[in-house]
Amino acid sequence: MKKKFVLTLALVLVVAGTLVAATPIEVSGSFSAGYDFEFTAPTAGATGGTAELVTVLDFTGDFWKVSLANGTAVLLEDAFIPVAATAEIYLDKALAEQGVDMGDLAVTLHVGDDVSGSATTVLADPNDWAGGMSMATVTDNFGLTVKYSDLVEVYASVDPSLKALPMVISAKFMPIDGVDAAVGFTNDANGVIVSAAADIASLVGLEDIALSASVEDIYLLDAETNELNADVNAEVSGVGLWVAYQMTAAEVNKLAAKASYSTTVQDFGLSASFKAEMADLADIANTSTYTIEAGAGYAMGGVNYALDAAYVIDGTFTLSPSVSISF
Known part of the structure; x- marks a missing residue:
């Protein structure tokens, strides 16, 4: 009886190990915590602490x-909570397994609770002004995503x-x-979005400077309103500059x-x-x-310390000490 139990347990462990190997779990994320000390006249000072854990959990198959x-909360004990999730199904790979060669055509089906309803845009938007164009409801x-080589993606x-x-x-x-260029339409807002982006540095052969530009136009047909966004971004030797415009x-x-500068001195990021x-x-x-x-900022023992x-x-003057861990 004891021998049979041991064999059964061994079989269960082998099956469980096979399932885990067949369905890898990829976990990544970050933890950050810190304080914001705000000083605004006539207020002497105010403090506020924050801590945030962001995780990305993926189950992947072939x-x-x-x-x-x-925003999903998972409780493994004492209660059953439905978990909101999204699946990407690679139809081209599945068809190839069945003997149907799709060539350079990739087809992906998106199903679940977090499927995007936004039209594709290539606007850089360094000032976070544009919200793009999405289904309203x-x-x-x-x-469904259909991509052909590196030429077009629908x-x-x-x-x-x-x-x-x-x-x-x-x-x-x-x-x-x-x-890159993109165009989109939604019948929910009855709007059209058109955008384009250019890596100017690579187009003209600049090696020591990063230079790019992008533009986006959103037109709502019913309201007859137009929103225009444009920006230019440049960076060379740690010096960055971007300019953004919106109508x-x-x-x-x-x-x-915004003009910025970043460098490293004795392992300190400044x-x-x-x-x-x-x-x-x-x-x-x-x-x-x-x-x-x-x-x-300074990294030590896998933890990033920043001030x-x-x-x-x-x-307002704000002083923000923080620590963060990426995994």
Whole structure:
């Protein structure tokens, strides 16, 4: 009886080990914690502590990948909680296994709780002004990506649970090295988005400087409104500079620019920057914000220690010590 139990247990362990080997689990993420000490006249000082754990958990197979959706809480004991997740199914690989060669064509099916409803855009958006264009009522949508070599990639998403069938379809084109373009449409917002990006440095053969530019236009057909975004980015020998422009749907013109420098001295990472942001070019005096930032960081024992400072001219001074761990 004892021998039979040992053999059964051994068989269970072998099967479990085979399943784990067949379905690798990839875990990555980061932990960060720190404080923000804010000093604003007439307030002497205010403190606020934060701690955040961000994890990415993927189960991968030869023909699929399952990822936990954003904001998912998992409790392994005492309660059963449905886990929101998204799956990517590589149909071209599955068909190849069945003897159907798709050549340079890759087809991926996206299903689950966190399928994107956003149109593809290639805008760099260094100032985080643009929100892109998405389906407004995403609930139970699924998506499909079709990619041909490195020339074109088409993404479509639809929510079949709603009578209006809200959907988005977009395509990204890579005609030559260093140039990307994208176009998209959604019937939910009845809008069109067009964008383009160019790696100018590679196009003209610059080796010691990074230089790129991108532009995006969003037009809503029903509202007859237009939003335009454009930016230029450059970096050389630790010195960075970007300029961003936006014309909002209300025809307000915005401009932002940032110059920065980063270097390493005796294993300490040092950085400094100056940013100017004008929320309305028609009223620069009353809508401009100027921010000076500086930071120092040091890595030891797999932990990154940092001390950052930011001063909004005629505004708040913030001192932020923090630690972070990536895994």
